[in-house]
Amino acid sequence: MLATLINNMGGSSKLFLPLYFLEHYRLGYAHIGLLMGVYGLGSFVGAYFSGSLSDRFAAHRLTCLLLAGSGVISLLFSTPLPLALFPALLLLAGLADGGFRPGNMRLTLEPCNPTQRPTGQGQLRMATNLGGALGGISGGLLASIGFHWLFLAQGAASLIGAAWMAYSYHHESPPPRQAPSAAVDEAGNSPWADKPFLLFIAGQLLALTVFDQIYGTLGLFLREHYQLGPQWVGYLFTLNCLMVVGLQLPIAHRVGHWGLTRSSHAGVVCVGAAFLVLNLGHGAPWALASMAVLTAGEMLMSPTWAAILMLRSEGRQRG
Known part of the structure; x- marks a missing residue:
């Protein structure tokens, strides 16, 4: 680390x-x-x-x-x-x-x-x-x-x-x-043959397609619809990083109590809600609120998905 x-x-x-x-x-x-x-x-x-x-x-x-x-x-x-x-x-x-x-x-x-x-x-x-x-x-x-x-x-x-x-x-x-199990490999149970795992990856792809708009269309939206300068992109990413530094560890601790599935679902809902927040008002406060909700979703999804991946890959082709 x-x-x-x-x-x-x-x-x-x-x-x-x-x-x-x-x-x-x-x-x-x-x-x-x-x-x-x-x-x-x-x-x-x-x-x-x-x-x-x-x-x-x-x-x-x-x-x-x-x-x-x-x-x-x-x-x-x-x-x-x-x-x-x-x-x-x-x-x-x-x-x-x-x-x-x-x-x-x-x-x-x-x-x-x-x-x-x-x-x-x-x-x-x-x-x-x-x-x-x-x-x-x-x-x-x-x-x-x-x-x-x-x-x-x-x-x-x-x-x-x-x-x-x-x-x-x-x-x-x-x-x-963690080496792959020989018995598992002989059965052909690779990640590519694991349908529930592939559905999980497909769900991640959809959620991250929404989340990753912060790297492209969010800046354009702030410029064209909120009339905010490019420095506000930097301010929002600073807020994102500071929230993760201050809150990620306590949230990761609580994920074990809330459950992996519930935490994952809540994170995806927060990511979608963050972009809806942008349409509720106009100006910097709404941009900050949107980034706060988005970061909350990110902090719920990231440790949850990592834990699910590690559990699913026990004794298998983890890499």
């Missing part, structure tokens, strides 16, 4: 890449979208294959290697590269960043017993969001001085995080790796 905190404190440089392409390479929005799509594709592929590889290799070594790779690529971004190199570098950056997350969650949750896993996931989210809150501030300041400083800071933070992870597991025994 400390490695996650250090990495996120680096400035969240990937969030500034579109502005970097616009200001330094004078690219149009369509080209910027394509480049960021390459990064997204890399994240998608990296998450799946890294998770699968963690069933076969030590998760702490794989995760450490991917975090170090992300740091090296960030350092390369700080140099005056020709534009033609960015598609390949962004694909590699996505593979590293996306691949880091499954192993990182596995390292956090596998040492916990089932009743402790919502709390463990809550602690990981606290570290992630505390680092994100600090990184957002530092990233904005560094970007205003020069984008190369932002990428240098992110690269250094990722490499320091990787070094800390390597040091920690060198001096401590890595958490036990």
Whole structure:
């Protein structure tokens, strides 16, 4: 978790890449979208294959290697590269960043017993969001001085995080790796053959399709309908991070008492209600209220889904 905190404190440089392409390479929005799509594709592929590889290799070594790779690529971004190199570098950056997350969650949750896993996931989210809150501030300041400083800071933070992870597991025994059961595998009971699990993933996809509007259409809505400047997007994300830091752990503790199914359903309802709140009024107070409701839903869904995933994958292809 400390490695996650250090990495996120680096400035969240990937969030500034579109502005970097616009200001330094004078690219149009369509080209910027394509480049960021390459990064997204890399994240998608990296998450799946890294998770699968963690069933076969030590998760702490794989995760450490991917975090170090992300740091090296960030350092390369700080140099005056020709534009033609960015598609390949962004694909590699996505593979590293996306691949880091499954192993990182596995390292956090596998040492916990089932009743402790919502709390463990809550602690990981606290570290992630505390680092994100600090990184957002530092990233904005560094970007205003020069984008190369932002990428240098992110690269250094990722490499320091990787070094800390390597040091920690060198001096401590890595958490036990949950190997797939041979009997289960012979029966063909893989995640792809588990229909209830696939329905669960499909439900997540629908809920996250709504939730992820905060990264795109929310900013446009605030600008066009609330007449709020772009700084309000930053204010809302700061509120999101601070709420997670302050409230995620108590909520994760209560999830065990409320029940996984009930907590999951309540979280999805909150996410949908958050966007309805935007239509009840006009102005900054309604935007803040919407983000508060949305964050409440996020804090209910995230530890619940992680606990369900860990329970469902006992003795199976967890990665």
